[in-house]
Each structure stands twice: as C-alpha cells, then as structure tokens.
Amino acid sequence: MSFVVLKDVSKAYGADGSGALTRVLKGVSLEVSEGEFVALMGPSGSGKSTLLTVLGAMNRPTTGQLIVDGIDVYALSEERRADFRREYLGFVFQQHHLMPFLNALENASLPLAILPSSAREKRERALSALAKVGLADKAARLPSQLSGGEQGRLAIARAIVNAPPLLLADEPTGTLDTRTGDEIMRVFRDLNAAGQTVFMVTHNPSNAALSHRVLHIVDGRITNDPTASDPTPELCLPTAGRAQ
Amino acid sequence: MRISTIALANLRRRRGKAAFLVAGISIGIATAVALLTLSETIRDEIGLQLDQFGANIVVVPKSNSLALDYGGVTVSGVSFDVGQLRDEDARRVFDIPYRNRLAVVAPKILGAVEIEGRQLLLAGVDFAEELKLKRWWRLVGERPKGETDLLVGYEAARALSLVEQATDDRSAPVVPTLAPAVGMKGHAHQSSDGHFRVARERLTIGGKEFRVAGVLTPTGGREDEMVFGRLDGVQALLGRPGQLSLVEVSALCQDCPVEDIVAQINQQLPNAKVSAVQQAVRARTETVERLTRFALAVSGVVLLIGALMIFTTTSGAVVERTKEIGVLRAIGFRRAHIIKGLMLEVLLLSTAGGLLGWAAGLLASRALLPYFSQTGAGLEVDPWLALLSVATALGVGAAGSIYPALRASRLDPSEAVRYV
Numbered sequence: 001m002s003f004v005v006l007k008d009v010s011k012a013y014g015a016d017g018s019g020a021l022t023r024v025l026k027g028v029s030l031e032v033s034e035g036e037f038v039a040l041m042g043p044s045g046s047g048k049s050t051l052l053t054v055l056g057a058m059n060r061p062t063t064g065q066l067i068v069d070g071i072d073v074y075a076l077s078e079e080r081r082a083d084f085r086r087e088y089l090g091f092v093f094q095q096h097h098l099m100p101f102l103n104a105l106e107n108a109s110l111p112l113a114i115l116p117s118s119a120r121e122k123r124e125r126a127l128s129a130l131a132k133v134g135l136a137d138k139a140a141r142l143p144s145q146l147s148g149g150e151q152g153r154l155a156i157a158r159a160i161v162n163a164p165p166l167l168l169a170d171e172p173t174g175t176l177d178t179r180t181g182d183e184i185m186r187v188f189r190d191l192n193a194a195g196q197t198v199f200m201v202t203h204n205p206s207n208a209a210l211s212h213r214v215l216h217i218v219d220g221r222i223t224n225d226p227t228a229s230d231p232t233p234e235l236c237l238p239t240a241g242r243a244q
Numbered sequence: 245m246r247i248s249t250i251a252l253a254n255l256r257r258r259r260g261k262a263a264f265l266v267a268g269i270s271i272g273i274a275t276a277v278a279l280l281t282l283s284e285t286i287r288d289e290i291g292l293q294l295d296q297f298g299a300n301i302v303v304v305p306k307s308n309s310l311a312l313d314y315g316g317v318t319v320s321g322v323s324f325d326v327g328q329l330r331d332e333d334a335r336r337v338f339d340i341p342y343r344n345r346l347a348v349v350a351p352k353i354l355g356a357v358e359i360e361g362r363q364l365l366l367a368g369v370d371f372a373e374e375l376k377l378k379r380w381w382r383l384v385g386e387r388p389k390g391e392t393d394l395l396v397g398y399e400a401a402r403a404l405s406l407v408e409q410a411t412d413d414r415s416a417p418v419v420p421t422l423a424p425a426v427g428m429k430g431h432a433h434q435s436s437d438g439h440f441r442v443a444r445e446r447l448t449i450g451g452k453e454f455r456v457a458g459v460l461t462p463t464g465g466r467e468d469e470m471v472f473g474r475l476d477g478v479q480a481l482l483g484r485p486g487q488l489s490l491v492e493v494s495a496l497c498q499d500c501p502v503e504d505i506v507a508q509i510n511q512q513l514p515n516a517k518v519s520a521v522q523q524a525v526r527a528r529t530e531t532v533e534r535l536t537r538f539a540l541a542v543s544g545v546v547l548l549i550g551a552l553m554i555f556t557t558t559s560g561a562v563v564e565r566t567k568e569i570g571v572l573r574a575i576g577f578r579r580a581h582i583i584k585g586l587m588l589e590v591l592l593l594s595t596a597g598g599l600l601g602w603a604a605g606l607l608a609s610r611a612l613l614p615y616f617s618q619t620g621a622g623l624e625v626d627p628w629l630a631l632l633s634v635a636t637a638l639g640v641g642a643a644g645s646i647y648p649a650l651r652a653s654r655l656d657p658s659e660a661v662r663y664v
Contacts, residue, residue: 053658058574079578086576093661097571101257102250109245111575122245158575 002031003197004055004166009064011050011220024050025061026220032199034165037192039208040201042217048201049170051217055199056089056168057081069165086111090159092169096151098143098158104130105139108157129161130154133187149180156187160196167191169200173207185210247581251588258561262593265557269597269640270604272550273633276543277605281629282616283539285609287531300521301493301506303337303513305329329488331475333513337493340508342501348377348494351475355482355489359449364400365470366449368478371395377494378467385442385458391477393457394447399468401442401459408443449473450481547640554644558590562652569652570660579653586652590645591638598637602630 011025024047032038042048053059054066057073058081066073068088076084085091090111098107109126117125130136133153135146143151152172159167169188173181185207192198200211208214216223255262305328334351337343350373357366371388375381384407388395401407440459447454454473462468479485495505502520509518562569569582577585606625 056574056658058656059658079580082573082576082578084576085574089576091574091661093571093574097567097661099250099253099568099571101253106245106249106253110250110572113245113247113250114577114581119245126245162576 003034003036003069004030004032004199005065005067006030006051006055007065007067009051009054009061009066011047011054011059012062024220025054028064028217028220028222030215030222032166032197034197035192035195036213037188037198037211038200039211039214040199040217041203041205041208041214046217047220048217052168052170052199052201055166056091057085086114086162088165090162090164090167092152092155092159092167092172094171094174096143096155098151098154100143102142103139104135104141104143104146104154104157107143107154108135108139108161110158111162126157126161129157132160132191133157147180148176149183152176152180152184153187156184156191160191165197167196167198169198169202171201171203173202173204181207247585248588251585251592254585255589255592261557261561265554265590265593266597266600268553268557269550269594269637270601272546272640273598273601273637274604274608275546276636277602277629277633278608278612279539279543281605281609282612283535285613286616287535300502301495301509301518302521303329303333303491303493303509303516303518304489306515306517329491329513329516330486331488332486333516334488334491336512337491337509340505340512342495342505342508345495345501345505346493348373348492350374350377350492350494351488351490352492353475353479353482353484353487353489355478355484357449357471357481359447359471360404362403364403365466366478366481367470367472368475368482369472370475371472374472377492380463381467382461383458384440384461385456388457388472388474390455390457391474392452392454393474394454395472396447396456396459397468397470397472398440398460398462400471401456403469404447406442406444406447406456407440407459410441447471452481547636551640551644554590554594554641555648558586558645558648559651562586562648565652566655566660569655570657573655573657574661582653582655583649586649587642587645590641590649594637594641595634597641598634599630601637602633605633 007029009025009028010023012021012023014021028047028051040048040051050059054061057066057068057076060074068084071084071088073081073084099110102110105123105126108129109122112122112125115122127136127139130139133156135150135153135157138146138150143154146154155172156167159169167188172188173184176184181204188198188200189210198211200207202208214224329351331351334349337349338346340346351370352374353368355366355368356363358364359366371393375387383395396404396406398407442456442459445456447456449471460467473481476485479487493505493509495502506518506520510516572582572585573579
C-alpha cells in the first residue's frame with residue numbers, strides 16, 4: 001500500500017466575492033510510495049502550491065481524502081493535525097522562512113521546541129540534522145550570516161530534524177542561482193538516497209529530472225498518470241543514466 | 245530549544261518595542277502605586293488627625309440624675325448616679341471580641357471640689373491612658389509620675405495663681421503629653437496672652453497636699469478649668485473608691501467598625517450607656533472612602549489605557565509576525581503553543597513593567613508626599629504592594645494580549661506561509 005494516497009481531491013475558493021467559486025484543484029488523485037522522490041511541475045496558477053499545502057495537512061480540501069500511513073489526515077481535529085505535521089512532515093519553503101533572530105542551531109531545533117526531550121538531546125538532534133546538510137560548523141551563525149545556498153540547506157535541516165517520513169518542498173531552488181540550486185538538490189538527492197520520501201514542487205525541469213517520477217499539473221488536474229508509481233524506484237539522475 | 249527560547253529571542257530582536265511596552269506598563273503601574281500609596285498615607289494621616297479629636301466612644305452609667313457637661317459630652321450626675329460604673333467595668337471593655345481595635349480606654353471620675361475657696365471640677369484619670377487620648381494637650385512642667393501629682397488646666401491654674409507671666413524672651417519648650425517627661429519647672433510658655441511658667445508647686449485639696457507636676461497650655465476646651473489627679477487618689481478624695489463617672493474609648497482605626505464596638509461594649513456592660521461620636525466616625529469614613537474611590541478610579545483608567553496599549557502593540561506584532569507564526573503552525577506547533585509563546589513575551593515584559601512601575605511609583609510618592617502631607621508621614625515599602633503591582637501588571641498584560649494571541653493562533657498556516 002502506498003504511503004501517501006490522495007483521493008479525488010478538489011479545492012475551491014470563493015475568490016471574487018460574487019458567489020462564484022474558483023476551483024483550484026479538480027479531482028486530483030495520486031499515490032506516493034515510501035522512499036520515493038516525486039516532483040510536481042506545472043505552470044503558475046496551476047494549483048501546485050495548493051496541492052502541496054493539502055498534502056501538508058494545512059489546507060483542508062473541499063472534497064476528497066488524504067491518507068498518510070493509513071491516517072485519514074483531514075478527519076483529524078485541527079490540533080491533532082498540527083501533531084501530525086510535526087510527526088510526519090517536514091517542510092521546505094521556497095523563501096526558506098527561517099527565523100532571522102535565531103542562529104542556525106536554533107532554527108534547526110525549532111520543531112523540537114515543543115517536545116519534552118532534554119535540551120541536550122534536542123541539541124544533538126539539531127546538530128545531526130545540520131551535519132546531514134553540511135552546516136555543522138556554522139551552527140552559531142544567524143541566517144543573515146549564511147549564503148543563499150546555506151540558508152536553503154538550513155531550511156532542509158529544520159525540515160528533517162524530526163526525522164519525518166515525508167519531506168515536502170515548495171520550489172526550494174526557486175530563488176537561488178543555478179549553482180546554489182544544484183547544491184540544494186544534491187542534499188535532496190542524498191536524503192532520498194538514504195530513504196527519505198520527498199515530494200517537491202518545482203518549475204525547474206532539471207531539478208524534476210532528479211526525481212523518480214514527475215507529475216504535471218495543469219489547471220488543477222494531474223495530466224499524466226498519477227498512479228504509475230514505480231514500486232522500486234531508481235533516481236532519475238543523469239549520473240544514474242536515466243532521464244525522464 | 246523551548247518556546248521560551250523563541251520568546252526571549254523575539255524580545256531581544258525587538259528591543260525598542262519591548263522597552264516601549266515595559267515603559268507603558270511601568271507608567272500605568274507607577275501611577276497606580278503612587279496614587280494608592282499617597283491615598284493610603286493621606287488616609288492614615290487623616291485618621292491620625294481625627295484620632296486627635298479624642299474619644300469616639302463614651303461609656304457612662306445609665307442614670308436619670310443631674311447631668312454634667314464634660315468636653316461636649318453630657319455626663320451623668322456627679323453625685324447622684326443611680327447605676328455606677330466601677331474600675332472593673334473599664335477593664336471589662338477589653339473583653340469584647342474587637343478588643344484589638346481599641347486604641348485607648350481611659351476611665352475617669354469627676355467631682356466638684358473646693359480648692360482654695362474656688363469650686364473646680366476635679367477629674368481622676370489614668371494619666372498614661374489619658375495622655376494617649378488627649379494628644380493635643382501640651383503642658384508646661386512634666387508628666388505626672390507620683391501618687392499626688394496633678395495636671396492643672398490653664399484657666400484653673402491662673403485662678404489658683406499657679407502660673408505667672410514670664411519676663412524673659414527665651415524660647416520656651418513645651419512638652420507634648422506623649423513626650424518623655426523632663427524637668428520643666430520654671431520654664432516659660434508662649435501662651436495666647438504672653439509667656440507663663442509654673443510659679444507654685446503645692447496645692448491642698450480636701451486637706452491633702454498635692455504637687456502640681458504641670459500646667460496645660462490653653463486648649464479652649466473644658467479641661468482649661470479642670471484639675472486632673474490620679475484616678476485612685478481622686479476616688480479616695482471624693483469618697484467614691486472604685487467608682488467611675490465615665491470611660492472614654494478611642495477606637496478610631498482604619499476600617500474600624502465603631503458601631504459594632506459600641507454594641508459589643510453595651511453587651512459587656514448592660515448597666516452602662518455607650519454612645520459613639522458619630523460625626524467624627526462618619527466624616528472619617530467618608531473621607532477615606534472618597535480618597536480610595538478616587539485613587540482606584542484613576543488607577544483603573546490608567547491601567548485600562550495600559551491594557552489597550554498592550555492590545556495595540558501585540559496586535560501589531562501579530563500582523564508583523566504572520567509569516568513566522570504560519571511557519572510555526574506548519575511545522576507542528578499547536579494553537580496553544582502559539583498562544584503560550586506570545587503570552588510569555590507579554591508576561592515577561594509585564595513582570596518587568598510591574599516591578600519597575602512599583603519602584604517608580606514609590607519614588608514618585610516619596611517625591612510628591614511633601615505636597616500632600618502636612619505631617620511629613622513616612623512611606624513604608626510594602627512587599628505586598630510589590631506583589632500586587634506585578635500581579636496587576638500580569639493581569640493587564642494578559643488582558644491586553646489574549647485576544648491578539650488567540651487571533652494569531654487561528655492564522656491559517658497555508659495562507660500565512662505565503663504571506664509576504
């Protein structure tokens with residue numbers, strides 16, 4: 001059984017105040033297996049970010065279901081959904097959304113702040129997450145003292161510090177130059193190689209090419225087969241000799 | 245990393261706003277502390293001044309006999325009492341449940357005597373209690389100590405030629421009745437009609453010789469024409485051992501239930517007539533209540549303004565931090581965690597503001613006190629007021645920030661993270 005199942009999800013907003021609904025997602029269904037790296041591409045306004053927030057358990061769909069690890073996510077109360085996000089999901093935002101007043105170690109520790117663990121344990125986990133993204137030596141620096149690529153990596157460290165089963169990324173290289181973007185994508189690739197499930201929204205075809213599977217969304221619908229998940233995926237890396 | 249770490253880091257980041265908020269809370273608390281402290285001090289001072297009007301409860305025997313006026317109070321007949329008050333009755337006043345509210349219990353016996361051919365009113369008193377009660381008395385001479393010591397009212401002393409005009413201009417010390425006794429014989433006093441001094445110490449009453457320890461400066465009251473001796477000595481002289489004409493009681497103290505005390509003394513002494521001097525009590529109660537109401541009203545308004553300031557500042561902070569709050573919600577912070585973080589910030593600032601405000605309020609009241617107090621009464625550092633200040637600041641902080649914090653916790657994380 002797939003780790004993530006999105007069943008016939010629609011999302012509509014009453015956007016123009018005239019009573020007319022704006023339908024952003026139209027019957028989207030997809031599945032993601034554990035350890036899979038899925039990329040979602042589509043033009044602006046196609047519903048990519050909305051789909052990501054629905055997958056991120058923070059945007060209740062108008063219709064449809066999100067099942068993660070057998071949990072009907074939107075059947076949970078709002079507070080339980082917050083717990084679900086903390087336990088199951090890691091977010092990497094396009095703008096990174098780091099806390100400018102906290103240093104790298106504190107930013108990476110942020111999801112641990114509400115856990116009852118000891119300060120030492122939290123620190124070790126945060127340092128381990130920073131080490132995974134190559135920032136162990138910059139733990140004391142403020143985000144403003146880090147380069148764009150380092151900020152991106154710090155955002156990834158914060159997303160994985162809880163060891164979440166699913167990592168969601170919203171155009172993580174969108175604001176970065178090519179070299180820095182590649183640096184970030186290498187981190188995603190390495191994490192996925194270590195077993196991390198990744199679902200990434202991107203505009204960038206070369207980033208998408210690093211995934212196992214690329215989904216295309218146009219006008220709120222997935223246009224390629226959403227269920228054609230390869231149960232034993234291989235990375236679509238050029239170095240792996242496979243392009244999508 | 246804890247929620248408090250985030251709150252503290254946020255405060256460090258916004259030092260200017262934090263200082264502004266602390267200043268706002270401090271000003272509110274300082275105003276309240278200064279007003280309440282001043283009103284408390286003034287209230288005590290008014291109480292003290294009203295206490296100096298003397299007794300507010302008078303106990304006399306139940307009697308239909310001839311009445312005698314004493315100090316504005318009608319006292320039962322000197323010689324024809326039906327019921328009698330006795331020494332033990334004065335002691336029994338202390339058996340009432342409100343005994344700890346009794347400041348002074350001054351028993352006395354009154355009798356008309358002839359002294360050197362003049363009819364005068366002789367009062368037997370317990371000098372220690374009497375002098376506590378009659379705080380406005382000033383005397384030339386010394387406080388009575390011995391069994392035969394007398395205090396003589398100014399007019400009586402003049403009539404008995406006990407005083408003479410002083411001829412020198414030296415400043416004349418006048419002893420307040422509660423001051424330690426010092427030898428004052430021959431010292432002059434600046435009276436309304438010039439200087440006087442005690443000219444003669446010996447006085448014979450009923451064949452017994454007494455010593456004039458001091459002469460009261462003129463008071464304008466009945467005591468100017470009276471002679472005061474020791475209670476037991478006067479009782480013996482009047483041939484009424486153990487008997488009392490009246491007992492004056494001072495029970496003026498803060499929030500003193502004088503009517504209740506009167507009822508309790510009545511119950512204790514069923515054969516006595518107990519009356520409260522209502523005017524003084526009412527005047528004092530009303531003054532105190534007005535002062536307290538005024539201080540509380542102004543403090544309330546100032547603190548309300550403080551709460552509104554916190555509300556505005558916290559609301560602004562929530563708008564500013566929409567993205568930050570959205571990120572926290574997105575990574576799994578519950579609504580309660582968001583509220584806790586924001587409230588923690590405000591409550592830390594409120595605590596600081598409360599303590600600073602308390603200190604500033606005390607300093608302000610110390611500086612302002614001379615303009616409000618005639619006696620220069622001192623200020624006391626009351627730790628409970630410090631606790632109350634911090635508690636009030638916390639209450640104001642909580643009241644001002646709870647709604648913005650709730651609103652922040654309701655932010656839609658998916659919208660918030662898109663916020664630019």
